[in-house]
Every structure is written in structure tokens, then in C-alpha cells.
Amino acid sequence: GNSVTQMEGPVTLSEEAFLTINCTYTATGYPSLFWYVQYPGEGLQLLLKATKADDKGSNKGFEATYRKETTSFHLEKGSVQVSDSAVYFCALSEAGNTDKLIFGTGTRLQVFP
Amino acid sequence: DGGITQSPKYLFRKEGQNVTLSCEQNLNHDAMYWYRQDPGQGLRLIYYSQIVNDFQKGDIAEGYSVSREKKESFPLTVTSAQKNPTAFYLCASRLGGLSNQPQHFGDGTRLSIL
Numbered sequence: 001g002n003s004v005t006q007m008e009g010p011v012t013l014s015e016e017a018f019l020t021i022n023c024t025y026t027a028t029g030y031p032s033l034f035w036y037v038q039y040p041g042e043g044l045q046l047l048l049k050a051t052k053a054d055d056k057g058s059n060k061g062f063e064a065t066y067r068k069e070t071t072s073f074h075l076e077k078g079s080v081q082v083s084d085s086a087v088y089f090c091a092l093s094e095a096g097n098t099d100k101l102i103f104g105t106g107t108r109l110q111v112f113p
Numbered sequence: 114d115g116g117i118t119q120s121p122k123y124l125f126r127k128e129g130q131n132v133t134l135s136c137e138q139n140l141n142h143d144a145m146y147w148y149r150q151d152p153g154q155g156l157r158l159i160y161y162s163q164i165v166n167d168f169q170k171g172d173i174a175e176g177y178s179v180s181r182e183k184k185e186s187f188p189l190t191v192t193s194a195q196k197n198p199t200a201f202y203l204c205a206s207r208l209g210g211l212s213n214q215p216q217h218f219g220d221g222t223r224l225s226i227l
Contacts, residue, residue, distance in 0.1 A: 049213070
């Protein structure tokens with residue numbers, strides 16, 4: 001079945017460091033891919049998305065590129081801030097199936113001043 | 114502002130009691146979803162509904178029930194049959210149609226056992 005695998009956390013960085021959170025997926029067809037962010041005690045917020053191969057989603061300095069050849073959608077940011085501390089979820093929506101998102105287990109990011 | 118409202122924010126359940134979590138959206142979205150999140154875990158799908166008066170079981174539906182009488186509302190009942198209900202519950206909605214539409218989430222309800 002379809003699945004999403006994320007790197008385990010926590011990821012601990014100093015402010016202004018470069019961030020990469022790895023995400024790989026297994027899916028039939030051509031899924032859409034998403035990154036969500038969850039701040040403590042809150043719901044999930046859509047961070048960015050990509051709907052076809054080689055698409056780059058970007059928002060608030062975060063980027064991720066849909067790589068079909070490596071089945072990956074890694075999240076990157078050039079310079080993190082303390083306010084970026086949160087849990088990040090990678091997810092896929094199966095092509096042709098409007099029902100479900102399949103989520104990774106989440107990666108906690110901790111940024112220290 | 115359009116969005117998804119979950120209430121209450123915190124809820125306590127006694128043994129043998131059913132409790133209902135509210136989820137209302139004014140985004141005019143067709144599909145609605147309920148997820149359960151346990152500490153340090155990802156999201157697991159409980160139930161979902163793509164249209165009024167219709168819903169389907171997700172991966173962990175046992176001990177839960179839902180209704181979809183109105184497009185805007187998708188309440189979740191945690192029944193006494195759910196033996197481990199302590200978790201963070203998230204409601205989401207989506208416009209429907211193409212799979213590239215993202216889901217939008219509420220702020221969640223945290224359920225605990227008394």
C-alpha cells in the first residue's frame with residue numbers, strides 16, 4: 001500500500017542554520033504531496049504542496065521539490081528561526097482517490113537561539 | 114473568516130460515558146474527516162465523509178460513530194466501547210474533487226479520562 005516515511009526527530013538546530021527534513025513515499029500513480037506544520041496544542045496548517053513531478057512548493061522560506069525518480073519530497077529552509085520550532089508532517093494524496101491523506105509520523109524541529 | 118471550528122478544546126470522559134466532539138466548517142467544503150493523534154505519533158483516520166448523509170470508516174473506526182446531516186457539520190461520538198480514548202482529535206475538511214486539494218484542519222479537541 002501507499003506510505004510516507006519521514007526522518008525521525010527531534011531535529012535540533014541553532015538559529016540561522018540550514019534545515020533539511022527528509023520525506024520519501026511509496027505510491028502507485030502520481031500522488032500530490034504536502035507538508036503540514038503543527039505548533040504545540042494546535043491543529044495542522046498547510047505549509048506547502050506540489051502536485052506533479054519536478055514541481056517546487058514554497059512558503060515562508062520553506063521549499064520542497066517533488067522528485068519522482070527518488071520518490072522524495074524533502075523539506076528545506078535556508079535559515080531557521082526559533083519560531084519555526086514545531087512538528088512537521090509529510091503527506092500524500094493518492095491520485096484518483098479523493099478520500100484520504102496518508103501522513104508520515106512527523107518530525108519535531110527544535111531551534112535554539 | 115472561513116475556517117473549521119472544533120469544540121470543546123478540552124473534554125473529560127467518565128467510564129461508560131459517550132461523549133460527542135463538535136466540528137463545524139464554513140468553507141463550503143464537501144469532504145470532512147476525523148483523525149486521532151497520540152503523543153509522538155502521526156495521524157490516524159477514524160471516519161470520513163465525502164457528501165451529506167454518507168460516511169465511511171477509516172483505519173481505526175471501532176468505538177467511534179459519526180453523522181453527516183448537514184454539509185457544515187460532522188460530529189464525532191466517542192462511545193464507551195472505545196477503551197483507550199485519551200488522545201488529541203483533529204477534524205479536517207477538503208473542497209473535494211481533485212486529489213491535489215489540501216485538507217484544512219481545526220485546532221483540535223483533547224480528550225482525557227477522569
